[in-house]
Amino acid sequence: MKPRSSNVKSPAKAPAERVVKDIRRQTRRHFSAEDKIRIVLDGLRGEDSIAELCRKEGIAQSLYYTWSKEFMEAGKRRLAGDTARAATTGEVPP
Template sequence: MKEIRRKTRRKFSAEEKIRIVLEGLRGEYSIAELCRREGIAQGLYYTWSKEFLEAGKRRLSGDTERQATSGEVSGLKREMRDLKDVVADLTLENRILKKSVIGDGEDTE
């Protein structure tokens, strides 16, 4: 039975959550009526509402930090790996050049 509930559990996008919270804040319908219509528990609505208001408060107080998306993280990891490869190549090339310069200087003496 729990597996059936998990498979049929509805996922709400951020836009849907914001729409529902804003509708609740407008006060045109009671929270109970809104939750029944949207098919969510009142506790879930209040959780979303609290998160929404806290995020707004942080944003207005100047805290612009946000969570990176998995795509952004993957892109940054790929970029970091590529930069490490470039640094490794340049370091190796630099060592080879230094050895060739030092080697040339020793041969002339």
């Protein structure tokens, strides 16, 4: 008798995995840019610890630190003038 391969998924397990993926997809929260900035600025103020802030907002600390890093990098690029700023209608000559 051949030993069963461990990397072969049983047919009964596949639908269950699909259900779990669907649940994760439906419960995933999407934060607006304003929410991300507000949360990062709250963390930078230092009134609460990062752990407390993340618990209050319902996010992982790793996500907070990712947003914080992106926020700082975007600020550095903007101050260095690396990004092109879109002209407003008042600045565009006719």
